[in-house]
Amino acid sequence: MSDEVTETPQEPTATVEAPTRCGVPVSDSRGQVVLHPSVGDWVRVVTELFDQGFHVCVDLTAVDYLNQPVRNLPAGVVPERFEVVANLLSHAERQRVRLRVQVPEADPRLPSIISIHPGVDSAEREVFDLFGIAFDGHPDLTRIVLPEDWVGHPLRKDYNSGRIPVQFKAPAPSR
Amino acid sequence: MTVTDSQKMAYVAAQAADARVNLQFETEDGMTLNMGPQHPATHGTLRIVAQLDGEQVVRCEPIPGYMHRGYEKLCEVRTYPQVTTLINRIDWLGSFANEVPFILAAEKLMDVEAPPRAQVIRTILFELSRLGNISLFLGDLGIQLGGITIGFYAFRDREFVLNQIEAATGGRFHPNFDRIGGLKDDLPKGWIAETHRAMDRMRRLCDEFEELVLGNEIFQARTRGIGVIPADIATSYGMSGANLRATGVDWDLRRDACPPGLSYDLADWKVWTHPDGDSYARTWVRLQEVRESTHIVDQLLDSIPAGPIMAKVPRIIKVPEGEAWVATENPLGEMGYYVVSKGDLVPFRVKIRSASFNNISVVPWVTRGVFVPDVITIMASLYFILGDIDR
Numbered sequence: 250m251s252d253e254v255t256e257t258p259q260e261p262t263a264t265v266e267a268p269t270r271c272g273v274p275v276s277d278s279r280g281q282v283v284l285h286p287s288v289g290d291w292v293r294v295v296t297e298l299f300d301q302g303f304h305v306c307v308d309l310t311a312v313d314y315l316n317q318p319v320r321n322l323p324a325g326v327v328p329e330r331f332e333v334v335a336n337l338l339s340h341a342e343r344q345r346v347r348l349r350v351q352v353p354e355a356d357p358r359l360p361s362i363i364s365i366h367p368g369v370d371s372a373e374r375e376v377f378d379l380f381g382i383a384f385d386g387h388p389d390l391t392r393i394v395l396p397e398d399w400v401g402h403p404l405r406k407d408y409n410s411g412r413i414p415v416q417f418k419a420p421a422p423s424r
Numbered sequence: 425m426t427v428t429d430s431q432k433m434a435y436v437a438a439q440a441a442d443a444r445v446n447l448q449f450e451t452e453d454g455m456t457l458n459m460g461p462q463h464p465a466t467h468g469t470l471r472i473v474a475q476l477d478g479e480q481v482v483r484c485e486p487i488p489g490y491m492h493r494g495y496e497k498l499c500e501v502r503t504y505p506q507v508t509t510l511i512n513r514i515d516w517l518g519s520f521a522n523e524v525p526f527i528l529a530a531e532k533l534m535d536v537e538a539p540p541r542a543q544v545i546r547t548i549l550f551e552l553s554r555l556g557n558i559s560l561f562l563g564d565l566g567i568q569l570g571g572i573t574i575g576f577y578a579f580r581d582r583e584f585v586l587n588q589i590e591a592a593t594g595g596r597f598h599p600n601f602d603r604i605g606g607l608k609d610d611l612p613k614g615w616i617a618e619t620h621r622a623m624d625r626m627r628r629l630c631d632e633f634e635e636l637v638l639g640n641e642i643f644q645a646r647t648r649g650i651g652v653i654p655a656d657i658a659t660s661y662g663m664s665g666a667n668l669r670a671t672g673v674d675w676d677l678r679r680d681a682c683p684p685g686l687s688y689d690l691a692d693w694k695v696w697t698h699p700d701g702d703s704y705a706r707t708w709v710r711l712q713e714v715r716e717s718t719h720i721v722d723q724l725l726d727s728i729p730a731g732p733i734m735a736k737v738p739r740i741i742k743v744p745e746g747e748a749w750v751a752t753e754n755p756l757g758e759m760g761y762y763v764v765s766k767g768d769l770v771p772f773r774v775k776i777r778s779a780s781f782n783n784i785s786v787v788p789w790v791t792r793g794v795f796v797p798d799v800i801t802i803m804a805s806l807y808f809i810l811g812d813i814d815r
Contacts, residue, residue: 304659
């Protein structure tokens with residue numbers, strides 16, 4: 250996987266208008282609305298979206314952009330190593346909203362939204378387990394899919410995927 | 425560092441497991457019952473730790489992870505066509521349905537659309553995998569509640585569906601048939617008439633199930649009013665699929681947010697909901713879903729258009745940079761893939777949002793205060809597949 254970036258995917262029109270929603274930059278990802286709150290705005294934006302009818306948190310996950318400085322981000326959003334991605338759904342309006350929060354590597358933590366969406370309990374534990382991003386305010390932030398004594402966070406890009414050494418047969422002794 | 429409730433429970437359960445018993449009478453909080461990881465009522469290796477006060481559950485917590493296979497990490501070192509082989513194994517009863525959202529996400533990123541014939545056949549196979557999955561639920565629920573007969577009926581009639589899947593794809597459980605831009609092969613000769621016959625069989629199974637199980641007094645006594653989940657709890661816990669519809673929420677991704685690439689709009693069908701939200705409602709909604717699904721298949725079989733089954737895609741698939749989220753209504757609920765591509769042969773990140781993982785997060789809420797046998801009813805009617813929880 251090369252780290253070289255040959256083309257910039259930023260569209261010039263997106264930077265000119267800079268639309269916002271809930272006070273944070275908005276971009277469009279193949280027909281889906283994407284909000285880019287900062288770590289400080291995270292809980293406020295989720296609460297405001299909940300009041301607008303986005304009652305379901307379908308998914309909460311993270312992406313590790315190690316050594317990937319250029320991304321599809323609107324102007325004003327500083328790319329960081331980790332990105333927590335949440336998908337919210339409104340049954341009434343039949344709409345989806347995706348939230349992408351940039352989480353710095355130096356301080357990988359984010360306020361928990363478990364008080365708004367209790368269903369993210371296991372999702373936040375999974376992100377903590379596999380990415381090592383802590384969620385402040387989560388009542389039971391422990392590993393969920395890996396054993397408790399596991400070392401490291403496997404979905405980070407610098408975590409080796411590992412392999413089992415294959416033992417080939419020794420050549421047959423020649424007589 | 426404070427010790428949380430579930431850590432304490434896990435510790436007690438581990439001690440019990442060390443002592444080779446599943447029941448510890450004298451713990452700080454009454455009695456602790458440890459079900460699993462190997463237990464007949466868990467479809468795999470889910471461990472359930474329940475704190476009991478007499479015969480009632482004080483707190484019950486599912487502990488997943490015994491079957492975590494790390495698919496999300498493995499997907500990062502596989503090319504796009506290779507990934508479908510892996511994700512077949514997530515929900516192993518409805519395998520083809522696992523492939524579809526991933527393929528649709530890759531198609532979305534590549535801006536490719538499958539030809540109409542491939543879309544219709546894809547939808548038919550999607551529904552067949554739903555039939556194979558939910559028909560086993562109907563039989564399995566009977567088995568777990570003590571009625572073995574319906575289990576045999578379900579296994580018998582599921583074979584007709586699996587035979588059709590095998591005839592079309594070559595694999596009974598793991599078809600690996602969906603391709604970016606279409607399908608691997610066209611349908612074999614005589615498949616359409618045979619599938620119509622299989623659909624008749626499934627409808628007959630539904631009638632049998634209704635008479636044998638749903639109308640049964642014992643079944644009703646064990647499921648009605650057991651494990652009631654209100655609509656607001658279901659939505660706030662991110663439940664989806666039939667579990668959500670059984671709480672009265674009229675939401676089906678096939679009708680409400682069907683991604684392009686599936687042709688549900690060609691068929692005339694109905695989304696069933698039930699207002700009760702209890703175990704009976706979840707069973708009833710799934711039974712109606714099987715019926716509707718057979719009607720969808722019947723209608724689509726008669727409307728397969730002629731034409732190619734593959735769009736023009738390059739031989740070596742490189743997906744352009746970007747990210748896409750595609751979710752479809754799988755047999756267990758909403759299954760979504762968040763695919764991040766960096767323009768490489770392999771995906772940069774694949775997040776698999778499986779329905780069961782969210783559906784069981786409601787278990788601690790719904791099992792408070794229920795009796796021990798009802799835990800089995802609730803877990804069975806919530807219907808999860810362990811591969812779908814642990815991925």
